[in-house]
Amino acid sequence: MTTLIDSTIHQHQACIDACNKCMQACEECLSSCLKEPDVQARTHCISMLRDSADICSMASQWMSRGSMFAKQFCEMCAMICEACATDCEKFQDAHCQECATYCRKCAEECRKMVA
Numbered sequence: 501m502t503t504l505i506d507s508t509i510h511q512h513q514a515c516i517d518a519c520n521k522c523m524q525a526c527e528e529c530l531s532s533c534l535k536e537p538d539v540q541a542r543t544h545c546i547s548m549l550r551d552s553a554d555i556c557s558m559a560s561q562w563m564s565r566g567s568m569f570a571k572q573f574c575e576m577c578a579m580i581c582e583a584c585a586t587d588c589e590k591f592q593d594a595h596c597q598e599c600a601t602y603c604r605k606c607a608e609e610c611r612k613m614v615a
Contacts, residue, residue, distance in 0.1 A: 512563040515574065515609040519560040522581060522606035526553035529588065529599035536593065545587040545596070552584035552603060559610065571614050578610035 530549040533542045559577040562570045585603035588596040 512570070512613065515613050516560045516563050518602075518606040518609035519556040519563075519577065522602045523553045523556035523560070525599045525602035526550075526556065526584065529595045532593065532595040533591075542591065545584075545591065548580070548584040548587045549599070552580050555580050556606060563613070574610040574613040578607040578614070581607040581610065 526549045530546055530553065533539065533546050533549065536542060539546075555573075555577045559570070559573050562573050567573070581603040585600040585607070588600035588603065590596075
């Protein structure tokens, strides 16, 4: 069982977990997209995957340290994850479809932070 050092951060745990899962899904999808035969058609999607992975990682860090700007950062994270999901959904590969699902879940949890 994981024990959190700062129990006040626990309220953000669902969002932290969603961001971490999304970051991993985006990194895995990016690696897979680079191996696809139509990699040139995926350049925008690959850029979005990089942006999404980066912002998810940072959002998780900012929430974990209790940053006073975490909510604003999560708002931006939600926008980027939604855009990434939209791009991934254009491709029928299992890795893209799965990534889109994680991106949408992350965006949903980030919006809860902002509300």
